[in-house]
Amino acid sequence: MREISLINRRxxxxxxxxGMTQEEVAQAxxxxxxxxxxxxxxxxxxxxxxxxxxxxLFGLDISFFVAEELPERLPVNMLARKESALLGSVDKIAIxxxxxxxxxxxxxxxxxxxx
Numbered sequence: 441m442r443e444i445s446l447i448n449r450r451x452x453x454x455x456x457x458x459g460m461t462q463e464e465v466a467q468a469x470x471x472x473x474x475x476x477x478x479x480x481x482x483x484x485x486x487x488x489x490x491x492x493x494x495x496x497l498f499g500l501d502i503s504f505f506v507a508e509e510l511p512e513r514l515p516v517n518m519l520a521r522k523e524s525a526l527l528g529s530v531d532k533i534a535i536x537x538x539x540x541x542x543x544x545x546x547x548x549x550x551x552x553x554x555x
Contacts, residue, residue: 471490
């Protein structure tokens, strides 16, 4: 049995926190469901391009998937597990994209202040 890496575990955890099925993730990313299952199960490595797509979908920073320790403040996505069960997949994807847009806006504001 292959060892499941930190990235694979965190991808599965992020999907679960969004209340999304593997099929919903596959459709959102334009890949096949078995590919999502293989990535989560450690049977296949995730490419850097795929990791960016997963991060964007879940509204998370890539560091969430690769950092050994989780940040003190978990992303809102990770805290909204119960509420996400009431939403459809289109809503979940839209919320994740909005959260990522919001994070990018905050970063740009910080850069503008420094510049």
